[in-house]
Amino acid sequence: MSKLKLASYWAAACGGCDVAILDINEKIIDLANVADIVFWPLAVDFKYADVEAYADGYIDVCLFHGAIRNSEGEHIAKLLRQKSKVLVAFGSCAIAGGIPGLANFKRRDDILDRVYIQSDSTQNPERVFPVTRYQVLEGELELPEFYKEVKCLADVVDVDYFMPGCPPTATQVWAVIQVIASGNLPPKGAFVGCSNKTMCDECEREKTEKKVKKFYRPHEIMVDPKKCLLEQGLTCMGPVTRAGCGNQCTSANLPCRGCYGPVDGVIDQGAKYISALASVVDADTPEEADRIISEIVDPAGTFYRYGLPGSLLRRAK
Numbered sequence: 001m002s003k004l005k006l007a008s009y010w011a012a013a014c015g016g017c018d019v020a021i022l023d024i025n026e027k028i029i030d031l032a033n034v035a036d037i038v039f040w041p042l043a044v045d046f047k048y049a050d051v052e053a054y055a056d057g058y059i060d061v062c063l064f065h066g067a068i069r070n071s072e073g074e075h076i077a078k079l080l081r082q083k084s085k086v087l088v089a090f091g092s093c094a095i096a097g098g099i100p101g102l103a104n105f106k107r108r109d110d111i112l113d114r115v116y117i118q119s120d121s122t123q124n125p126e127r128v129f130p131v132t133r134y135q136v137l138e139g140e141l142e143l144p145e146f147y148k149e150v151k152c153l154a155d156v157v158d159v160d161y162f163m164p165g166c167p168p169t170a171t172q173v174w175a176v177i178q179v180i181a182s183g184n185l186p187p188k189g190a191f192v193g194c195s196n197k198t199m200c201d202e203c204e205r206e207k208t209e210k211k212v213k214k215f216y217r218p219h220e221i222m223v224d225p226k227k228c229l230l231e232q233g234l235t236c237m238g239p240v241t242r243a244g245c246g247n248q249c250t251s252a253n254l255p256c257r258g259c260y261g262p263v264d265g266v267i268d269q270g271a272k273y274i275s276a277l278a279s280v281v282d283a284d285t286p287e288e289a290d291r292i293i294s295e296i297v298d299p300a301g302t303f304y305r306y307g308l309p310g311s312l313l314r315r316a317k
Contacts, residue, residue, distance in 0.1 A: 008039070236256050270311055
């Protein structure tokens with residue numbers, strides 16, 4: 001039996017998904033026994049030209065992590081789609097925009113102005129901004145076009161499977177690799193390496209009738225290690241987040257931030273969480289409700305931390 005041809009690519013992301021693959025530790029040897037790496041810029045010296053030279057469908061499985069922030073990311077996404085039998089949106093950024101997707105709260109020009117003009121470490125009195133093409137003696141230099149918004153991988157190409165997490169856990173990565181190697185693939189469009197239960201469904205913390213009079217940030221209180229974090233006034237996204245990470249954050253007394261995204265059937269994770277909060281705020285008057293809700297720091301960035309580009313809001317208008 002011939003080995004699988006495996007590819008991995010990193011677009012607009014932090015690199016944590018590449019580390020998650022390496023976190024399978026000694027099982028990387030087992031991976032080498034079933035798969036040949038045919039494109040993985042982080043680990044092996046491949047060029048885009050190598051991929052372009054492959055026949056269409058040459059790559060058996062491509063793990064694509066990162067959102068689409070610029071024209072280079074979109075170009076390589078389309079190239080890898082063409083060359084791959086199976087394309088996996090690997091991690092929160094590829095699936096729903098992730099942390100890079102928070103840039104969608106700002107306009108493109110505002111971002112460029114902040115980076116190249118307003119930043120405290122920048123001196124740019126001539127107000128020079130990047131251009132996509134520039135002529136020098138040696139020839140024409142080219143930079144990718146910086147898009148007006150961050151996009152999800154599925155916005156630009158057809159995606160076969162979705163593997164959530166920021167990053168996906170090493171245990172789930174290895175489990176999915178084994179499934180891929182066996183050839184027993186789930187139906188196209190499935191979420192893999194996770195559950196369709198919510199984090200709350202799998203959380204073992206004690207839950208009573210949720211009533212919240214005040215919201216806190218984790219450093220502002222002594223967290224009870226046994227009691228539901230939302231009941232303690234922490235903005236835990238567990239009620240609206242897909243399980244599968246092993247409850248790593250909540251086990252460390254930190255509220256879930258929602259990186260595994262919503263369960264099936266939920267279109268907008270942030271809107272769903274707003275609805276969940278409305279059911280637990282213990283207010284006797286509209287004024288008291290306003291006061292309690294106003295204590296949540298950066299609600300937009302909290303509720304849409306990993307999924308703004310994939311939400312109904314999508315970006316600032």
